[in-house]
Amino acid sequence: MLDANLKKQLDTYLQKIVTPIELSVSSNGEPKATELQELAGEIAELSPKISLNEQGTAKRTPSLAIAAEGQEPRVSFAGIPMGHEFTSLVLALLQAGGHPSKAEPEVLEQIRNLPGEYHFETFISLSCQNCPDVVQALNLMATINPNITHQMVDGALFQDEVEEKQIMAVPSVYMNGEHFGQGRMTLNEIVNKLDSGAGERRAAELNEREPYEVLVVGGGPAGASAAIYAARKGIRTGVVAERFGGQVMDTVGIENFISVPYTEGPKLVANLEQHVKDYDVDIVTEQMAASLKQGEYIEIGLESGATLKTRSVILATGARWKEMQVPGELEYRGKGVAYCPHCDGPLFKGKKVAVIGGGNSGIEAAIDLAGIVESVTVLEFGDTLKADQVLQTKARSLKNVEIITNAMTTEVRGDGQKAVGLTYTDRTSGESKQLDAAGIFVQIGLVPNTEWLKNSDVELSRFGEIEIDNRGATNLPGVFAAGDATTVPYKQIIIAMGAGSTAALSAFDHLIRTPSPEERKQEAAVAG
Structure with missing residues (x-):
């Protein structure tokens, strides 16, 4: 199952296991079950802290359960977790073995304190690049909260269930036997969906944020580039986005990113996010912009009810797949x-x-x-x-x-x-x-994510794109834009990145030439 190179990489990761874990394989004698047993055996051979039980009794077979030694498994894989899900398997091994998660401490505490019992099942396809995010989030939740369980289910291997549940899009998540959600979801989104008061607490906290000098709206290539270039100028920079990545997360093969012969969308997005985090950037995710108003500061209203203030803003909200807009399309979205x-x-x-x-x-x-x-x-x-x-x-x-x-x-x-x-x-x-x-x-094709700007004074083209000049400036002072949401003629990752840096440099130039609200007040006081 594992070639020599993959074994070497896995062996390095397994050195991080702190406490013993047990792998439990439930087999049905079919060829896929034999493959899974082989995979589990190879993993167990790589570490003395991993034991193997080949007499599992799970309802779905073949399946592989992972747990700290002496504990009932709460994380399992129905199917062979290879392809995009191999990373999910590795993380599950490490987390079961006591290796700490990189998730924010407050989120981990929020998970531990969730009331009730939650039994999750996520139907995936091994070629789905969005599925691992959901699988890994739910695996982590099951690892740290004893009242949560999660099983990944390979839809291609359990076609009867897929047909019975009429699952036609992945990832498709079920909780306690009922449909919970579909499509890409982050750990924070899942937790906040379970924690009903989280949204109000988050909105109240965001309202207390100090004004930014540059606020980037959007977390795709243009937004990430803009944030990095702004932060490198030493000015207070923030990013607000529903999530990092945008359309790039749905791109499997990228072969025209100069100096990188080949990469994949999720990998590029992970690198973008990490690069932004390397700088002093205030990152706000799981939030969508809803309005833009100009006053003493530019105010970006969010769908959660919060408002962020900034001296300048860079709009990099990207685009989404265009719909046919014919009868039946929305009715059967996710159902064919x-x-x-x-x-x-x-x-x-x-x-x-x-x-x-x-x-x-x-x-x-x-x-x-x-x-x-x-x-x-x-x-x-x-x-x-x-x-x-x-x-x-x-x-x-x-x-x-x-x-x-x-x-x-x-x-x-x-x-x-x-x-x-x-x-x-x-x-x-x-x-x-x-x-x-x-x-x-x-x-x-694509349609720009600019509906929220239609009640603002920002000029849009007849296609809904933000009108910009060669400096990334809109018709409003202090408001800049970049990427696929704009009138830039070619919608490409590398062009969006360049446009993001242009907009950030233009925003900085605007700031150094424009008095801040505090400076204007001081000037008015002196003049008075």
Whole structure:
């Protein structure tokens, strides 16, 4: 299961185990169970502090449970935790063995004090880059609170349950047998969802924050770059964001980030976040901006009810996947309609799927899905594909990929519980046609996250993008913007980073040329 290099890396991590742990394997005699037993055996051989019990009695098999020696397991993996979930396995081993978590102490204490019992199950796919965040958060919670349990469930291995629960998007989390949440969630978000008073306490605390000199709204590449450049000027800098990463978290392969031949979205995001934390930046997450007002200070109102004040602001709220805006799309979102082929593709193994959009994202999705599903049909609105020629050539070479141009999707069809197909219009003949598909992956571009600015005085383009000049300045003094939320012509990671640094330098230039509210008051007092 583990090659020599991986064993060497794992051996280094396992040196951090403080107290003995036990691995318990529950087998059903199937090939996957044999693989899991092999994996557990190889791990146990690497450390004298790890013992192996191959007589586990878990309901789901195969499964691997992890616990401190002498304790009942509260963390388990139903399936083989490789791929993106291998890191989740390593962290579970370390935490069960007493290695401390890097989570904030106040969050850990909040977890310990949660009332009641919580039994979580997270259905994942091993190719999902967002799933490990949820798995690792819930594993940690189960490790430090004896009233919490968590099991990762590989949906591809437990297809009957996936069908029964009609799970069509991952991660999909269940608590005490009821659906709890879907999609990427951070540790703080999960804890705050369980702790009903956390939001009010957090809002009250944020209202007491001193005004910033630069406040960055957004935690993607543009926001991270802006925060670093501002902090390096020695000025009071803050970042407010729902979470770090934005669209980059949904990007698997990145091959055009100069000087880095290949990386993956979650890895790049982790590096961005750590780089920001290396500086004296006040980071506020799990918060979404709701309003912008100008007065003595610029005020950023948050959906939680809190307000942050700042002398200047950099808007870097990024963009999200564009929706088709046709009947049935929202009704069947997460029930067949999906936006991340890497995450949700394995749930449609052996089934017919459709991809909407013939640009790079759409054709890349079709190529990836072709190796998993029965067939892929690509629907492109225009008369030609917009993807790079090399991608088109690859897609057309695959026997189970069909490409239809001049196709306008008009409806997502469903049976009341899940999507079963779509209706499209042939733009050449005007004929309405139906296509059967269990999964519909929408890949038609991005829309800027700027709805919250529509009641402000910030000028937006007809596409909702923030209008900026070549210095990243908007029409309002002290208000700058960068990245995919702006009118910058090309939406690329490296361009967003450059735009973030430009906006930060422009904000600094604005600050040194503009008296602060305190300085204006002093000047007024002297003049009076």
